[in-house]
Amino acid sequence: MKIAIGSDSKGFELKQQIKELLDRLGHEVLDQTPEANLDFFDATTKVVSVIQKEQADRGIIIDEYGAGPFMVANKHQGIICANVFDEHSAKMTIGHNNTSVIAIGAGIVGPKLAEKIVEAYLDAAYDGGRHQIRVDMLNKMC
Amino acid sequence: MKISIGCDHIVTDEKNNLVAYLEGKGHEVIDNGTYDKERTHYPIYGKKTAEKVTSGEADLGIVVCGTGVGISVSSNKVNGIRSALVGDVETARYAKEVLNANVIGMGGRIVGEGLRENIIDVFLESEYQQSEENDKMIERIDALVANEEAKNDDHYFDEFLEKWDNGGYPDK
Numbered sequence: 001m002k003i004a005i006g007s008d009s010k011g012f013e014l015k016q017q018i019k020e021l022l023d024r025l026g027h028e029v030l031d032q033t034p035e036a037n038l039d040f041f042d043a044t045t046k047v048v049s050v051i052q053k054e055q056a057d058r059g060i061i062i063d064e065y066g067a068g069p070f071m072v073a074n075k076h077q078g079i080i081c082a083n084v085f086d087e088h089s090a091k092m093t094i095g096h097n098n099t100s101v102i103a104i105g106a107g108i109v110g111p112k113l114a115e116k117i118v119e120a121y122l123d124a125a126y127d128g129g130r131h132q133i134r135v136d137m138l139n140k141m142c
Numbered sequence: 143m144k145i146s147i148g149c150d151h152i153v154t155d156e157k158n159n160l161v162a163y164l165e166g167k168g169h170e171v172i173d174n175g176t177y178d179k180e181r182t183h184y185p186i187y188g189k190k191t192a193e194k195v196t197s198g199e200a201d202l203g204i205v206v207c208g209t210g211v212g213i214s215v216s217s218n219k220v221n222g223i224r225s226a227l228v229g230d231v232e233t234a235r236y237a238k239e240v241l242n243a244n245v246i247g248m249g250g251r252i253v254g255e256g257l258r259e260n261i262i263d264v265f266l267e268s269e270y271q272q273s274e275e276n277d278k279m280i281e282r283i284d285a286l287v288a289n290e291e292a293k294n295d296d297h298y299f300d301e302f303l304e305k306w307d308n309g310g311y312p313d314k
Contacts, residue, residue, distance in 0.1 A: 039279070041283070065232075065236050066227075067226040067227070067228065067233055067241060067243070070214075070218070070226065070227055071218060071241060071283050072283055074215050074219060074225075075218065075219070075283065075287075076286065080211075080215055081215070082215070083226075083228070085229040085230065086229065089210075089211065089229075089252055092211075093209055093211045096208070096209070096212065097211050108230060129311065130181075130311055130312075130313050132311055133302050133303075133311050134212055136302050137186070137216070138212070138215055138216055138219065140292075140298070140299070140302075141185065141189065141216060141219035142219045
């Protein structure tokens with residue numbers, strides 16, 4: 001898969017680690033924030049823009065809490081972003097919400113859990129079916 | 143405080159428990175449903191709950207679905223809403239103090255009852271820490287304008303509900 005990834009300054013270290021994981025798993029990584037001095041707003045906007053242009057399959061944004069990227073990403077047309085802190089939500093949100101971007105708070109989620117979240121997120125597929133009406137509703141809102 | 147609350151059919155019991163908890167603490171609660179366990183769609187309730195906050199009828203909003211993702215995403219897509227999906231108390235505190243979040247979302251199948259109540263206590267009690275930096279970030283988030291015509295339109299999702307009723311979505 002093609003994965004767009006980005007972080008602010010506080011998520012930079014975890015982003016580097018997740019990049020290595022994605023490499024090991026054989027994914028193509030599009031790092032949108034090679035610089036370490038961005039805030040979460042700019043980091044989120046960069047990743048979201050790649051997803052909107054369909055230049056990547058999924059996006060990952062890392063800052064300290066995940067809450068800021070969630071607010072910013074979900075204001076964008078067609079973007080459904082989950083702030084994820086457990087493996088079960090990582091899997092379920094793809095299946096039910098067709099989530100194109102996840103946010104991870106590096107200050108909240110430890111490095112091992114972050115790796116397992118990313119693995120669960122990339123292993124899961126969208127269920128479609130009855131869930132599509134809810135996704136259609138979200139996409140109409142923005 | 144006046145609290146607007148909403149959920150989908152997966153977590154109606156959990157929402158009802160939160161309504162009782164909030165009322166027990168002396169808050170006034172606007173319960174936007176859903177009210178039973180019949181299959182329905184979380185964006186309806188996320189939007190309704192959020193709009194009570196932007197209209198000023200409620201001070202803050204609380205949204206709950208299975209993972210919390212769908213309903214909190216729908217609340218955040220309402221203009222003027224800054225919604226935080228959380229699974230811990232510290233993120234709730236940060237979201238209120240730094241981002242002045244006005245809706246909090248949780249997964250009723252993810253976060254247990256004790257932690258849900260603790261998250262809500264801290265979200266309601268924490269105060270926005272005004273600073274130039276925080277104000278500026280909030281201004282940038284609010285400038286990302288969502289679909290204005292959606293606001294307070296109860297028929298906004300009718301086209302999809304009609305398609306649903308006509309069997310337009312498989313595996314109903």
